[in-house]
Amino acid sequence: MNWFVWRQHRKQFLIFGVLLxxxxxxxxxxGVHYWDTYQQALATCAQSPAIPSCSNLQDNLFTSHTDGLIRITVFLGTFGLPILVGLFIGSPLIAREYEEGTDKLAWTQSVSRRKWLTVKLTWALGFALLYGIxxxxxxxxxxxxxxxxxxxxFIQGHFETQGLMPVAYTVFFTAIGFTAGTWFRKTLVGLAITFGIFVVCMASFAQWIRPHYMSPVTITSPLTPKASDTKIPEGAWILSRNIVDKEGKTFSSFSPGTMPAQCQKFIQETQVMRSGPDSISVGPSTKTTGDSVEDCLNQAGYRDLAKYQPAYRYWDFQRIEAGIYLGLTALAVGATYWFVLKRDA
Amino acid sequence: MGKTAIQTKDLGKRYGSFWALQNCNISVPEGSVSALVGPNGAGKSTLLKLLTGLSTPSSGESLVLGKAPRQHEDFLSDVGYLAQEIPLYKNLDTAEHVKMGRHLNKRFDEAFMRKRLDGLAIPLDRAVGKLSGGQRAQVALALALAKKPKLLLLDEPVAALDPLARHDFLSSLAQAVAEGGLTVVMSSHLLADLERVSDHAIVLAAGQTQLCDDIEVVLNEHKLLVGPREHGNDLGEGVTVIHATHTVKQSTLLVRMNKGAKPSPHWQKHEPNIEEIILAYMGQANEGGKK
Incomplete structure (x- = not known):
C-alpha cells in the first residue's frame, strides 16, 4: 500500500521537492549575506557611533530595489508553498480517484477502505508536515x-511566515484540500474551496481572531510630537492607538469643530492627525518656544491610548493559533473518513 | 444443487426518491456463470455494487459467499469486481498494475497474471491509458482473476469492446471459469454474448427481478405458443403468459409452464431460445411500466 501511494503521487512529491x-x-x-551585512554594520557602529545611519539601522539596511524583490519573493514563497501543497497534494488525493472511477478499483482490492484511506492520509499529512517544517x-x-x-x-504578514504557522498552514490546507475534494468528488472544486478558505483565514485571523487570544495590555500616555516617542515596548503587536479625551471618547483626528476651545489657536498652524494604528501624531508643532499643541491637548486631558500584545507573548500566540489550525485539521480528517467510509462509491 | 454464492432478499437501493433497484430477490448457485440482463437503467450496476459492498442497500439484505458485503479484507479478498467503465490507473503501466495487485491483495497470483498478459501479448511497459480498449479490459480481467476470488462480478465488461476484443475477452473468461472454483455474475444488454458463456440467467427490469434460474431450466419451462387468436384465453393448467404478440388472426405467446403442465391442443408448441425469453421478460416489464 505504501509503495502504491508513493507510485501514485511521486510526481507531485518530486515537483514540490524541486520547488523547495x-x-x-x-x-x-x-540569508547568509543579510546576516553578515548586519553584523558588519553593528561592528562598524560600535566603533564609530557617530555615523548618521547607525542611529537608525533599520531604515538604512536592505532598502535597495533588489532587497525589496528578495523580501517579496521570500514572503510569497513562505506564504505560497503551504497553500500550494494544500491545492496540489490535498485536493486531488481522493477526488481524482472518484473522477477516474478508480475508487471502484481500489476499494475492491483486498485492502479495507479504512486502511486504504489511512495510508493515503498519512502520506499526505506526513508530507505536509515535513514540507511545512x-x-x-x-x-x-x-x-x-x-x-x-x-x-x-509579531505583526500581520510576519507572524504568518515564521515559527509554527507555516507548518500549521501546510497541514491544515492539505486537510482542507482532501476534505473538500472528497466531499464534492471533484479536484477542481476542492482547489477552489481550499483557495477560498485560505483567503478567508488569512484575512480574518489577524483582524478578528488573533487579537483575542489574550486580553491586550492597555497603556495611556501623554501626547507627544512624534509617534515613535512612546512607552509601548519594542516588538509589541499594537492593536489600536487612539487619542482619547477625559470621558474616554476617541478621536481619529481633530477638526476646528472638535478641537477644544483653548487649543483652537493651533488649528491654523498645525496638523492634528492620526494615521493608522501604529502611529499617532498631533504635530509637528511649528512653534519652537512656549506651549505646543501637544502640551495644550495634554493639559485639556487628552491622552494617547494604546492597546497591544507584548512581544513576550509571541510564542504563546504561535502555539494558540497553530493549535486552532490543528484542531480544525482533526475535524477535516474526521469528515473525510466519514465521507469515504459512509458514502457509496 | 450445490450451495448458493449469492442470495438476496428484497434488496433495494434508493437515490433520493428514486428507486434504482427494488424488491430484488436472486439466488446464484456456486460455480455458475450467471447472465444478469436487463435494459439500461434496470439497476444492474446498482445490484452489482451492492453485492461488492461498494454501496449499501436502502432496504433488504444480501448474503454473498455467506457474508453480508462489507468493507473488510476477509470479504473483499473473495470477491473480484470489474466496474463498467473498466477503471485502471492510466499513468501506471501494465507491470505496475501487476505490482499494485500484489501490494493490495494478500492472495495475489502474480505469476498467473503475468502469464495471462504474456499470452495476450499485452506490453508490460506501456502506460495503461495508451492500451486499446480491448487490452485494458484484459488487464482489468487479469487483475481481478489473479486476486483468486471465489466470486467474480463483471459489470457490462464487453459493452465498449469491438467484436474481436469481445470474443477474446469472453474466451479468456470462459477459460478462467473452466479452471474451476469460480462463480461469475456478468451483466450485459448484449444477450447473444452472454448466451455463449452463461448457464444461469437473471433478468432485471424496472429494478425488479423477473427471472432467476438455470438456463436449462429456463429453456425447459418456457415455450412459444402459436395459435388462432380466439383461443387466447384457453391455455391450459399451469401456463402463464409472459409476453403476447397478436396479429389479426394469430397470437404468439411466450409462456412459462409449471412442471407437467400441458398447453391446450389449439396451440402449436415451439422452443424459444434464451434471447427470446429474456426479451419477453424485458418487454413485459416495459409494458408494466407504461400502464
Missing part, C-alpha cells in the same frame, strides 16, 4: 536578521 530546492537556493545565500526552518532562519533589526515578527 529553488526556495532554499534563494534563502540560503541571501522545511519551509518554516528556511524562512524563520532567513528572517532572524530582519527580526533583530525591526522586531516586526
Amino acid at each position: 530546492a529553488a526556495f532554499a537556493a534563494l534563502i540560503i545565500p541571501t 522545511a519551509v518554516t526552518s528556511l524562512a524563520t532562519w532567513w528572517s532572524h536578521t530582519l527580526d533583530a533589526l525591526t522586531q516586526f515578527r
Whole structure:
C-alpha cells in the first residue's frame, strides 16, 4: 500500500521537492549575506557611533530595489508553498480517484477502505508536515536578521511566515484540500474551496481572531510630537492607538469643530492627525518656544491610548493559533473518513 | 444443487426518491456463470455494487459467499469486481498494475497474471491509458482473476469492446471459469454474448427481478405458443403468459409452464431460445411500466 501511494503521487512529491530546492537556493545565500551585512554594520557602529545611519539601522539596511524583490519573493514563497501543497497534494488525493472511477478499483482490492484511506492520509499529512517544517526552518532562519533589526515578527504578514504557522498552514490546507475534494468528488472544486478558505483565514485571523487570544495590555500616555516617542515596548503587536479625551471618547483626528476651545489657536498652524494604528501624531508643532499643541491637548486631558500584545507573548500566540489550525485539521480528517467510509462509491 | 454464492432478499437501493433497484430477490448457485440482463437503467450496476459492498442497500439484505458485503479484507479478498467503465490507473503501466495487485491483495497470483498478459501479448511497459480498449479490459480481467476470488462480478465488461476484443475477452473468461472454483455474475444488454458463456440467467427490469434460474431450466419451462387468436384465453393448467404478440388472426405467446403442465391442443408448441425469453421478460416489464 505504501509503495502504491508513493507510485501514485511521486510526481507531485518530486515537483514540490524541486520547488523547495529553488526556495532554499534563494534563502540560503541571501540569508547568509543579510546576516553578515548586519553584523558588519553593528561592528562598524560600535566603533564609530557617530555615523548618521547607525542611529537608525533599520531604515538604512536592505532598502535597495533588489532587497525589496528578495523580501517579496521570500514572503510569497513562505506564504505560497503551504497553500500550494494544500491545492496540489490535498485536493486531488481522493477526488481524482472518484473522477477516474478508480475508487471502484481500489476499494475492491483486498485492502479495507479504512486502511486504504489511512495510508493515503498519512502520506499526505506526513508530507505536509515535513514540507511545512522545511519551509518554516528556511524562512524563520532567513528572517532572524530582519527580526533583530525591526522586531516586526509579531505583526500581520510576519507572524504568518515564521515559527509554527507555516507548518500549521501546510497541514491544515492539505486537510482542507482532501476534505473538500472528497466531499464534492471533484479536484477542481476542492482547489477552489481550499483557495477560498485560505483567503478567508488569512484575512480574518489577524483582524478578528488573533487579537483575542489574550486580553491586550492597555497603556495611556501623554501626547507627544512624534509617534515613535512612546512607552509601548519594542516588538509589541499594537492593536489600536487612539487619542482619547477625559470621558474616554476617541478621536481619529481633530477638526476646528472638535478641537477644544483653548487649543483652537493651533488649528491654523498645525496638523492634528492620526494615521493608522501604529502611529499617532498631533504635530509637528511649528512653534519652537512656549506651549505646543501637544502640551495644550495634554493639559485639556487628552491622552494617547494604546492597546497591544507584548512581544513576550509571541510564542504563546504561535502555539494558540497553530493549535486552532490543528484542531480544525482533526475535524477535516474526521469528515473525510466519514465521507469515504459512509458514502457509496 | 450445490450451495448458493449469492442470495438476496428484497434488496433495494434508493437515490433520493428514486428507486434504482427494488424488491430484488436472486439466488446464484456456486460455480455458475450467471447472465444478469436487463435494459439500461434496470439497476444492474446498482445490484452489482451492492453485492461488492461498494454501496449499501436502502432496504433488504444480501448474503454473498455467506457474508453480508462489507468493507473488510476477509470479504473483499473473495470477491473480484470489474466496474463498467473498466477503471485502471492510466499513468501506471501494465507491470505496475501487476505490482499494485500484489501490494493490495494478500492472495495475489502474480505469476498467473503475468502469464495471462504474456499470452495476450499485452506490453508490460506501456502506460495503461495508451492500451486499446480491448487490452485494458484484459488487464482489468487479469487483475481481478489473479486476486483468486471465489466470486467474480463483471459489470457490462464487453459493452465498449469491438467484436474481436469481445470474443477474446469472453474466451479468456470462459477459460478462467473452466479452471474451476469460480462463480461469475456478468451483466450485459448484449444477450447473444452472454448466451455463449452463461448457464444461469437473471433478468432485471424496472429494478425488479423477473427471472432467476438455470438456463436449462429456463429453456425447459418456457415455450412459444402459436395459435388462432380466439383461443387466447384457453391455455391450459399451469401456463402463464409472459409476453403476447397478436396479429389479426394469430397470437404468439411466450409462456412459462409449471412442471407437467400441458398447453391446450389449439396451440402449436415451439422452443424459444434464451434471447427470446429474456426479451419477453424485458418487454413485459416495459409494458408494466407504461400502464
